[in-house]
Amino acid sequence: MANSGRTVSRYTRLWAGDAAAGYDLSGDVMSIGNLGVEFASDELAALNWTVKGNILGIPTFSIGPVNTIFNIDPTNKYTHDRLAAAIGLTQTLIAAIGVLEAPTYASVCYVGQFNQKSYAGIEGNTTITTSTSFVPSNPGSLNYISPWGKVVHPLGAETAANTGTTNVVDNGAATAAGGYLVWVLTALNAGTATISIDDSADGSSYSALSGATSGAVAAISAGLVQLSTTATVRRYLRWQLALAGGATSATFALAFVRG
Amino acid sequence: MAAQTGRTVNRYTLFYVDDSGGTLRSIPVNSINGVGLDFEEKEAWAFYDAVRGSLLNTPSCVITISGPFDSTASTGSHTVLSGIAGLNTPLALDIRFGIRHTWEAGEPTFGITGTTANGFLCKSYLVNPDDATYTAVFVVFAGSAAPEWATAAHT
Numbered sequence: 001m002a003n004s005g006r007t008v009s010r011y012t013r014l015w016a017g018d019a020a021a022g023y024d025l026s027g028d029v030m031s032i033g034n035l036g037v038e039f040a041s042d043e044l045a046a047l048n049w050t051v052k053g054n055i056l057g058i059p060t061f062s063i064g065p066v067n068t069i070f071n072i073d074p075t076n077k078y079t080h081d082r083l084a085a086a087i088g089l090t091q092t093l094i095a096a097i098g099v100l101e102a103p104t105y106a107s108v109c110y111v112g113q114f115n116q117k118s119y120a121g122i123e124g125n126t127t128i129t130t131s132t133s134f135v136p137s138n139p140g141s142l143n144y145i146s147p148w149g150k151v152v153h154p155l156g157a158e159t160a161a162n163t164g165t166t167n168v169v170d171n172g173a174a175t176a177a178g179g180y181l182v183w184v185l186t187a188l189n190a191g192t193a194t195i196s197i198d199d200s201a202d203g204s205s206y207s208a209l210s211g212a213t214s215g216a217v218a219a220i221s222a223g224l225v226q227l228s229t230t231a232t233v234r235r236y237l238r239w240q241l242a243l244a245g246g247a248t249s250a251t252f253a254l255a256f257v258r259g
Numbered sequence: 260m261a262a263q264t265g266r267t268v269n270r271y272t273l274f275y276v277d278d279s280g281g282t283l284r285s286i287p288v289n290s291i292n293g294v295g296l297d298f299e300e301k302e303a304w305a306f307y308d309a310v311r312g313s314l315l316n317t318p319s320c321v322i323t324i325s326g327p328f329d330s331t332a333s334t335g336s337h338t339v340l341s342g343i344a345g346l347n348t349p350l351a352l353d354i355r356f357g358i359r360h361t362w363e364a365g366e367p368t369f370g371i372t373g374t375t376a377n378g379f380l381c382k383s384y385l386v387n388p389d390d391a392t393y394t395a396v397f398v399v400f401a402g403s404a405a406p407e408w409a410t411a412a413h414t
Contacts (some may be wrong), residue, residue, distance in 0.1 A: 004330045004331045004332055005330060005331050005335070006287075006327045006329050007328065007330075008391050009388055009390060009391055012388040012389075031389040032388050033389070034386065034387050035385065035386045036384070036385035037345065037383065037384055038382065038396075041380075041382055041398060045317040046402070050404055050405040051296065051403065051404070051406070052318065052399065053398075053399045054399065055380075055400075055401045056345055056346075056347050056380055056382060059345055062385075095388060097328065097386070097388055099330055108330050108337060110386065146344070146345065
């Protein structure tokens with residue numbers, strides 16, 4: 001179970017990808033910038049109001065700029081290769097915040113899909129660094145107003161389906177407002193992997209959370225899947241994995257945002 | 260100890276805001292700006308006036324806070340703010356200034372008691388993981404009564 005409380009930056013991780021790639025940027029990222037949600041509003045005042053007031057409208061999610069150490073390997077695809085290839089493309093991001101430990105099950109995370117606006121090299125006194133900017137996203141196709149969720153599976157390899165009941169996310173209670181999952185698959189040795197979420201009312205008996213699945217994925221990639229905004233999500237969540245077609249290992253990160 | 264008067268320091272200042280369930284929570288802050296009403300200034304002078312003058316119109320109140328990112332259950336800054344950002348439900352908000360000791364009734368407060376019609380909204384919530392801090396902005400709900408200075412807690 002994740003620690004709670006205050007922390008420092010060295011326990012933050014950034015996982016990213018799109019339909020054609022999934023990668024861990026944490027080994028080269030030096031700073032991520034603000035992880036934000038801001039709601040549009042106009043300050044209004046009727047004649048007899050004693051103070052100007054607001055009603056909050058559509059949110060904007062934002063992240064970055066992400067500053068990284070320049071690191072290149074065209075064969076193995078290091079940070080430069082990934083970010084240079086992603087210019088102009090929509091990236092799925094998970095920024096996981098560990099509290100005095102690396103992010104783990106139930107750690108707080110910020111997730112979303114952002115258009116990568118730029119990627120530029122910066123030559124310092126000794127080291128070359130890079131800066132990547134993402135366009136603040138007005139999530140027109142997203143049915144939810146919060147980018148804050150919990151890590152259901154920290155980036156790591158699994159070789160079989162999950163039958164455990166200890167590495168779970170406990171929300172304290174069930175909800176009936178849906179949610180969405182975000183996944184990043186960084187390695188798959190063969191075949192396909194299906195990344196999904198199980199839920200449970202008692203923390204002992206789990207079953208598949210309807211609709212909370214990546215579907216069969218045949219290569220490293222990342223994505224976001226939304227549930228109905230009225231879907232019931234029971235109290236406890238755990239990751240689930242199905243390997244097929246000769247796959248024996250998948251390395252992935254998984255997050256869930258409740259509605 | 261009885262309520263005190265005079266000057267003080269910020270370590271006796273507490274920031275309270277409703278969580279998403281309507282429970283007033285004291286969350287960790289290390290910076291608070293915009294505590295008070297800021298009246299809109301309208302120039303109202305004429306050529307033949309001896310000196311330019313203004314009148315004051317409807318005030319606004321925008322409170323910006325920042326502090327450490329904190330995921331402590333129930334009272335952590337992230338726990339509370341991530342749950343109220345964007346809600347159009349008026350929130351109680353209270354800033355209590357203890358005068359050289361823990362605040363008690365009779366010492367200054369600024370805020371508003373939350374009702375279905377009165378309160379603040381959390382307009383934005385940003386976390387900077389690079390220094391593990393947050394910033395949040397609160398604005399007044401449309402049609403709400405004005406927040407006020409008082410010497411009693413707002414709930």
